[in-house]
Amino acid sequence: MARIVLIGATGLIGGLVTRLGGDSVHGLVRRPSGRDGPETVAPPADWPRLVAGLGADVAVSALGTTRRAAGSEAAFRAVDFDMVLNFAKAARAAGIRRMVVVSSVGANSRSRAFYLRVKGEVEDALRALEFDRLDILRPSLLSGDRGSRRRFGDSVGILLSPMFNFILRGRLDRYTAIDAEIVARAILDLAGTEAPGAHIHHYRDLVRLGGRTISDVPRVA
Numbered sequence: 001m002a003r004i005v006l007i008g009a010t011g012l013i014g015g016l017v018t019r020l021g022g023d024s025v026h027g028l029v030r031r032p033s034g035r036d037g038p039e040t041v042a043p044p045a046d047w048p049r050l051v052a053g054l055g056a057d058v059a060v061s062a063l064g065t066t067r068r069a070a071g072s073e074a075a076f077r078a079v080d081f082d083m084v085l086n087f088a089k090a091a092r093a094a095g096i097r098r099m100v101v102v103s104s105v106g107a108n109s110r111s112r113a114f115y116l117r118v119k120g121e122v123e124d125a126l127r128a129l130e131f132d133r134l135d136i137l138r139p140s141l142l143s144g145d146r147g148s149r150r151r152f153g154d155s156v157g158i159l160l161s162p163m164f165n166f167i168l169r170g171r172l173d174r175y176t177a178i179d180a181e182i183v184a185r186a187i188l189d190l191a192g193t194e195a196p197g198a199h200i201h202h203y204r205d206l207v208r209l210g211g212r213t214i215s216d217v218p219r220v221a
Contacts, residue, residue, distance in 0.1 A: 008062030048090030
């Protein structure tokens with residue numbers, strides 16, 4: 001398995017990547033994750049220096065917050081744009097040629113929605129770094145156990161998602177809620193893929209990469 005350096009290990013998807021990937025995943029975290037597996041606790045300012053010494057094959061970012069959790073648009077951008085891009089630049093400087101990043105369905109640097117605009121801007125900035133291979137994952141609402149960190153909006157969305165998932169067909173199925181473990185498994189699958197290029201993955205791709213088929217995944221729960 002490819003050696004992965006990961007940011008966002010304390011989040012829902014990142015935590016699953018560390019659990020499923022085992023010792024092949026080295027997390028850079030701001031606070032201890034409490035999970036098994038190699039990790040380094042350090043402030044984000046130290047991450048670029050640390051990346052250089054890990055000898056990873058693939059950089060993975062599962063880092064992300066919300067405007068509400070961050071407290072302001074500037075604080076949100078500092079996480080979802082600055083931290084992700086600085087990590088990616090450090091990975092390139094360290095000779096890492098492949099990157100996987102979790103973005104969001106609807107990401108677009110020209111979007112009028114702040115959240116989606118920032119997600120699109122960081123995608124554009126990552127493309128400009130010219131990794132040999134860049135995989136951009138654009139899941140919709142994530143289901144999974146966040147423990148005490150579940151946000152109110154997530155809870156409401158998860159309750160309503162079976163109804164909406166039933167009517168999301170064709171191209172609209174990219175907005176279907178998805179199990180975070182499927183996304184994590186897709187990340188690990190992509191980490192072992194070396195074919196070059198920049199690739200965007202929506203719901204159907206993620207389900208396939210996560211080792212499932214569309215018919216396997218319940219649309220009504």
